[in-house]
Amino acid sequence: MARTSVRPVIAPQLSFDELGTPLPEVTFVVVDLETTGGSHERDGITEVGAVKVRGGERLGELGTLVDPGRGVPPNVVALTGITTAMVSRAPRLESVLPSVLEFLSGAVFVAHNAPFDAGFLRSACERHGMVWPRPPVLCTARLARAALTRDELRSVSLGSLSRYFGTRTQPNHRALSDARATVEVLHHLLERIGNLGVQSLEELLALTREASAHRPTQRQRRQRHLAESVPSAPGVYLFRGPREEVLYVGTSGDLRRRVRNYFTAGEKRRRIRDMVALAERVDTVVCAHALEAGVRELRLLAAHKPKYNRRSRNPGRVWWVAATEEAFPRLSVVAAPKEGALGPFPSQKAATAAVDTLLDAVPLRRCTQRIPARSPSGTPCMVSELGRCGAPCAGFQSREEYAPLVGRWRDLVAGRRDHELSSLVSAVDELAARERFEEAAGDRDRLVGLIGALERRQTLAELAAQPEVVGARPDGRGGWELAVIRYGRLAAADVARRGVRPMPVVEAMRASAQTVLPGDGPLAGAPPEEVRLLYRWLTTGGTRLVYCDSWAEPAFGAARWAGWAARAREGTAAGRAALEALVR
Incomplete structure (x- = not known):
């Protein structure tokens, strides 16, 4: 396919959703609680410590003992040094909780083994009629599993991490001291994941969610340099092996972010981890938009048949x-x-x-x-x-x-006649009227499949027969994604960003688009998956037709029976659900 432009090539500007919240702008409140036991339903809080930080700067601290309304068990006294006499003169939790919630306002809740601390505070809010603000929760233990390999550190306890990083404050099972130590550990971990390219809060939270079950392998960590030259743009990426063979092909709206994920704990698929271990290089093809990336991916899969792509086992086999x-x-x-x-x-x-x-x-x-x-x-x-x-x-x-x-x-x-479909539908209805339900259901399911096949063939063949179709889809940022399609193939792709007149871009695309000669068969020689992808793009997402000669679906095509097929599918699903309910 060909690409052209009437303005200098500029890297696509990411939306705010794509950029996320930069980590230096995020306010973290690091919390540590001491309690009388491990159950937030039965036990009480004896001490609260919290430290607020942003951009590496400490903004404030909160620390207080709390009267749990019960005695402190001896084993807890031995661990923390907090006695019943110490907490008996402390404020009750209901008077401390408002200050803690105010301190948390607008911040990310951070703790080591965060589910424990967040669970205690959430339960406390429920008991005392207060609203838990549901802040984003970051667990430094999970973050450590994502950032460090087992070869570096087998245990991710707070004490082990503090010793590993040499923090000034060492944890001692007192809330404020442990919170201060967790702050230092957090900053060291953020430096580590910064080297992996994690730059936003959204990426950080996703990394810790996925890290609970997997750690990146040492080989994955060593391979992360492969992502350094990958651009932040939409397109296709190719992992290549030691003999320049293509191991894997994929697409993304942000190539750099996607490729980086392969070298973190977020990648859990065993076969992909094996692929990353073999990779020697990552090549990229920057595309105008997602449609071009999808088409190029299909073509590369067909050309290389990568070993680690499931879709490449029988590409184009229909x-x-x-x-x-x-x-x-x-x-x-x-x-x-x-x-x-x-x-x-x-x-x-x-x-x-x-x-x-x-x-x-x-x-x-x-x-x-x-x-x-x-x-x-x-x-x-x-x-x-x-x-x-x-x-x-x-x-x-x-x-x-x-x-x-x-x-x-x-x-x-x-699609020049549909009498046969009408007679088949009538036959199914007749069987149902005669209460031959099993036979009717079998014929119905086969007929639904036939209607789908006819509709698919007719819609795709009509598009593949068109010498040229030009489509424009809103990009969501005031601009347009543009595509020239000839005989069921993408011949050119480009964008007209906000403030750029789209028609000069369209005319330049048409003038320089790839020449496509129609081939044999219903789809004029075009690959079925490519035609299907182009049809979906043209008929969804608010795409508008800019140029088109005579694209029209047949008057007596199977689309006339799509409603009946949809109702039949719903009936099949409802019948199966009823049967499963009876079995249960």
Whole structure:
């Protein structure tokens, strides 16, 4: 495909959602609680310590003992040094809690093993009729699992981390001291993940959520330099192995952010971790927008068949139903997209099921023997006796009598008639009226599949037949994503950003777009997945047609029956749910 522009190439500006909240602008409140035990339902808080920081600067501290309204167990006294006599003169929790909540206002809640501390404060709010503000919660223990490998530090306890980083304040099981030590640990961990490219609060929270079950391997950490030259732009990325082979292909609206994730604990897929360990380089192709990236990904998958992409195992492997070239044509399942064929089908089984349903409406012969044009001398089969075949094999049906059946098949596929679909729908309704529900359900499901296949073929074939279609989709920031499509292929892609007149960009694209010559088959030689992707882009998301000659779907196409198929699918789902409920 070709790309052009009437203005200098500028890296796409990310939206606020994409940028996130920069970490230097985030206010963290690091909290530590001492309690009489480990259950926030049965035990009470004996001490609260909190430190507020932003951008590495300490903004304030809060520390107080709390009367839990019960005695402090001896084992807790031995651990913390907080006795019952010490807390008996302290304020009760209901008087301390408002100050703690005010201190937390507008900040990220941070604690070591944060679920413990947040759980105690949340339960306390419920007991005393106060509203828990539901702040973002960051656990420094989980953050340590994401930032450090087991080779560096096996234990991520607060004491181990403090010793590892050499913090000035060492934890001693007193709330304010432990909170101060956690602040220092937090700052060291933020430096670590900064080297991984984590720059926003959203990235930080996502990293800790995913790190609870996995740690990055040492090999992953060593490979993180591969992301250093990756741009922050939409496009396609390719991981390459030691022999320059393509290991994996993917797309992203922000290539740099996506590629960085492969070298963190956020990547949990075993096969992808193995791929990262083999990778020697990451190549990128910057694209105008997501549509171009999606098309380029499909083409690269087909060209390289990467080992670690599941989609590349059988790229472009689809099936079609076509009429054979002989005196008395029959329907055959084929891999090559012949002219006038029905498809594409994802599997040979699905194509065969469509043939069975079609032959119920169009009585073409079912046998596979080759019948001579003159003087056939075969013996009629059981299908003929049931009235589902005119027995041309025995000479009971001439070529002239048989030809209209082939014409009906071709008109049905092309969307020039739908009488057959009407008769099939009526047959399903009749079976249901006669209370032959199981038989009706089976025929209904097969008919739904056939309607979907016909609609898919007709819509995609109409798009693939168009010499040129130009679409424009709002980019959500006051600009336009633009695409030139020729014979079902993306021929050019570009953007007109906010403030740029789109029509000069469109005309430049059309002038320099790739020349596409139509090929054979229903989709003019275009890959089905690419045509499907382009059709979806053109018909969703507010896309507008800028140029189009005569793109129109057939008047008697299967789309007329899409509503019936949707209701049938809902009925199938409801029936299955009812059956599962009965089983339970």
